[in-house]
Amino acid sequence: MKLPVAASGNAGTLSHWEAMVLFALVASIALGMLSRQGTKARLRYAAGAFLAFLGIAIAVAWLMYLAVE
Amino acid sequence: MSDPVSLPEPSAWRLPPILVALAGWLMPGLGHLLLRRPGRALIYLLCVASMIGLGLALGGHVFRLPAHGVFEWLGVAANAGTGAFYFLSGMWDGWASDVSRTAGDYGTRFLAAAGVLNLLFVLDAHEIASRR
Numbered sequence: 651m652k653l654p655v656a657a658s659g660n661a662g663t664l665s666h667w668e669a670m671v672l673f674a675l676v677a678s679i680a681l682g683m684l685s686r687q688g689t690k691a692r693l694r695y696a697a698g699a700f701l702a703f704l705g706i707a708i709a710v711a712w713l714m715y716l717a718v719e
Numbered sequence: 720m721s722d723p724v725s726l727p728e729p730s731a732w733r734l735p736p737i738l739v740a741l742a743g744w745l746m747p748g749l750g751h752l753l754l755r756r757p758g759r760a761l762i763y764l765l766c767v768a769s770m771i772g773l774g775l776a777l778g779g780h781v782f783r784l785p786a787h788g789v790f791e792w793l794g795v796a797a798n799a800g801t802g803a804f805y806f807l808s809g810m811w812d813g814w815a816s817d818v819s820r821t822a823g824d825y826g827t828r829f830l831a832a833a834g835v836l837n838l839l840f841v842l843d844a845h846e847i848a849s850r851r
Contacts, residue, residue, distance in 0.1 A: 669777065
């Protein structure tokens with residue numbers, strides 16, 4: 651998938667969104683593993699953190715877009 | 720009938736917490752592996768390795784010594800958190816850093832985050848070893 655705003659690096663092209671999603675995924679898993687005990691609690695925490703990452707990123711992106719407009 | 724008695728864990732793996740932390744820093748996940756938590760060790764290794772792989776693939780910059788200024792020192796501290804990966808990345812120049820593009824800047828953040836995550840894993844391993 652290639653979006654209009656792309657981040658071209660050494661290994662092909664990754665959109666800003668894809669880079670952010672991958673970062674959020676790895677960070678959420680790591681934080682879930684560190685901060686909770688038990689598989690279920692970890693999964694719930696990781697899913698919540700992942701959705702929070704994405705939600706906040708989308709909200710901030712809209713704020714920046716509206717500020718520039 | 721008496722209650723079942725929980726046996727203490729075998730003492731063969733009771734390593735000093737500082738040694739566990741050092742092992743975890745040198746190779747992400749190794750500290751937890753020494754504490755007989757292979758699942759967590761594997762997940763931590765994959766987290767750090769994927770962050771580093773993405774960071775290098777995006778053309779991120781690895782900060783090296785000698786550092787000039789506070790921000791470079793912070794960069795060195797964050798990057799050095801990945802232990803062996805940090806030292807190995809200096810020997811491998813397959814992918815050059817390119818911070819003139821946004822991707823390279825993202826890559827630099829990925830590499831720094833990998834080091835910081837590994838330092839958190841090291842603290843976790845140290846805490847588990849101290850509790851034993």
